Amino acid sequence: MTVRIVDRRLDSRNKSSVNRSRFLRRFKTQVRRAVSDAIDKRSIRDLDSGEKIGVPGQDIGEPQFHHGRGGVRESVHPGNDRFSHGDQMDRPPSGGGQGSGRGQASPDGQGVDEFLFTLSRDEFFELFFDELELPRMVKRQLARINDYKLVRAGYTQSGVPTNIHLLRTLRSSAARRVAAAAPYNSRLRELEEALALALAQSPPDEAVLQQLRSEIESLRLRRRAAPFIDPIDLRYSNRIRVPEPSTQAVMFCLMDVSGSMDEARKQMAKRFFMLLYLFLNRSYEHIEVVFIRHHTAAEEVDEEAFFHSRDTGGTIVSSALKLMTEIQQARYSGSQWNIYVAQASDGDNWGGDSELCRDWVEQHILPVVQYHAYVEITDGEPQNLWEEYEKLARAHPGHFALQRIRTPADIYPVFRELFRKRLT
Numbered sequence: 396m397t398v399r400i401v402d403r404r405l406d407s408r409n410k411s412s413v414n415r416s417r418f419l420r421r422f423k424t425q426v427r428r429a430v431s432d433a434i435d436k437r438s439i440r441d442l443d444s445g446e447k448i449g450v451p452g453q454d455i456g457e458p459q460f461h462h463g464r465g466g467v468r469e470s471v472h473p474g475n476d477r478f479s480h481g482d483q484m485d486r487p488p489s490g491g492g493q494g495s496g497r498g499q500a501s502p503d504g505q506g507v508d509e510f511l512f513t514l515s516r517d518e519f520f521e522l523f524f525d526e527l528e529l530p531r532m533v534k535r536q537l538a539r540i541n542d543y544k545l546v547r548a549g550y551t552q553s554g555v556p557t558n559i560h561l562l563r564t565l566r567s568s569a570a571r572r573v574a575a576a577a578p579y580n581s582r583l584r585e586l587e588e589a590l591a592l593a594l595a596q597s598p599p600d601e602a603v604l605q606q607l608r609s610e611i612e613s614l615r616l617r618r619r620a621a622p623f624i625d626p627i628d629l630r631y632s633n634r635i636r637v638p639e640p641s642t643q644a645v646m647f648c649l650m651d652v653s654g655s656m657d658e659a660r661k662q663m664a665k666r667f668f669m670l671l672y673l674f675l676n677r678s679y680e681h682i683e684v685v686f687i688r689h690h691t692a693a694e695e696v697d698e699e700a701f702f703h704s705r706d707t708g709g710t711i712v713s714s715a716l717k718l719m720t721e722i723q724q725a726r727y728s729g730s731q732w733n734i735y736v737a738q739a740s741d742g743d744n745w746g747g748d749s750e751l752c753r754d755w756v757e758q759h760i761l762p763v764v765q766y767h768a769y770v771e772i773t774d775g776e777p778q779n780l781w782e783e784y785e786k787l788a789r790a791h792p793g794h795f796a797l798q799r800i801r802t803p804a805d806i807y808p809v810f811r812e813l814f815r816k817r818l819t
Contacts, residue, residue: 545634554631563630571628572621579618586611643681644733644765646671647719650701651740653690653710660772663800664739665702667770670810671737672698685722689715691745695722712744712780713751720759729763736760736767737813742778753783761791768813769797 550563590607593599648668652661675682686701687693690708693715719736727734744752760767771781777799787795798809 544637546637548633548635550630551633552627552629552631554633558631558634560630560632564624564628567630568624568628571625572623575621576618579614583611583614583618586614643683643731644679644735645683645685645723645727646675646735646737647685647687647723648672648701649687649689649693649715649719649736649738649740651690651710651712651715652688652704652707653741653743654707655710655743656707656741656772660741663772663803663806664770666803666806667739667800667810668737669702670806671814674810674814683727685719687715687718687722689718693718710740710743710745711748712740713748713755716752716755716760720755723763734764736764737770738768739770739772740780741773742771742780743773744778744780749779749783752780753787756784756795757787757790761787761794767795769795770800770809770813771797772800774801 550560586607590604590611593603593607648671650664650668656664672684675684684698686696686698688696688701688704688706689712690706691711691714692708695718696704715738723729723734756767769784771778777785781797781799784795784797788797796813798813800806800809
């Protein structure tokens with residue numbers, strides 16, 4: 396049996412972009428793995444850009460159609476004008492196996508070079524933040540509503556050509572033509588009856604017949620003169636802007652900058668918060684971010700100071716939690732805002748402050764926030780703050796979450812685990 400496959404699909408005008416999107420969809424797993432590795436090689440200043448990544452050559456093979464065994468079949472093979480089957484090949488002049496590369500030559504095996512390509516900034520972030528969201532996001536009644544949506548509001552006689560409604564226009568045209576022709580139709584019936592009576596007379600009066608026929612023709616011309624579409628027939632789809640309740644959220648970023656947080660740990664915390672900041676700004680239109688740094692005392696700072704200030708001191712974590720509660724009560728009502736907290740620390744807290752932190756979070760923060768995420772940055776055993784927060788995680792699953800970061804390679808997996816999409 397002969398099988399012929401004919402592809403008559405036309406090339407898209409944006410063929411390169413279409414093929415690129417198809418490639419990213421097909422090799423999403425490999426590309427996402429390469430994207431996740433990029434966090435280890437980047438500084439916090441370089442995250443807001445594209446990335447050059449590689450995909451192993453054996454992973455990009457294309458499926459091929461071929462004839463099965465048996466049956467009558469035809470095949471076409473590419474030919475050449477230099478070699479035939481059985482020809483012997485001369486050795487290369489250099490003797491072979493003595494290339495200019497730095498590595499050792501291999502006597503056997505073959506492979507395919509890694510396929511390298513560059514992701515744009517938008518493609519990079521689309522894969523980087525794929526399947527992530529702020530948990531438990533709900534609609535809130537806002538004090539000020541600045542979002543609008545267009546809704547259908549019947550039809551109007553004025554508008555732009557793109558909004559013309561053909562069915563309504565033709566219906567209006569038909570009604571107008573029927574109404575305009577009604578007087579002519581009534582008079583035509585009377586004249587046609589009179590013409591029939593005149594023709595029935597013997598002999599018929601030619602003068603009367605001529606007059607009746609002339610008047611009938613005139614009325615028919617007037618009836619046909621009515622335009623098929625008149626400007627008064629035009630109908631346009633009408634859309635009006637109505638206020639739409641929007642979802643607003645605020646994210647409190649709490650970072651420990653005490654003396655126990657050395658520079659390496661601070662850099663990992665900054666990378667985590669930089670990922671969070673980029674994710675929020677890219678994924679949500681109405682989002683506010685409150686930056687709080689703390690050692691023995693906490694203060695609200697701007698973005699520049701949060702990521703680049705070098706002040707330090709002892710550790711009292713509860714100071715940041717109390718300041719966050721004060722700001723929330725003053726500016727962000729729990730009935731109007733989706734409130735989130737992301738906290739990063741090495742867990743080394745002063746004295747009995749960790750128990751105070753657990754009680755404060757349970758009594759003052761969890762009742763008003765949608766989600767509280769705690770990240771402990773340490774390469775040793777869990778600290779006293781982790782032990783207290785573990786009790787909260789067991790008592791409030793899905794509402795309070797905690798993860799540990801030991802190396803820069805853990806940042807991206809921890810980030811995805813804390814903010815992955817959940818079914819409920």
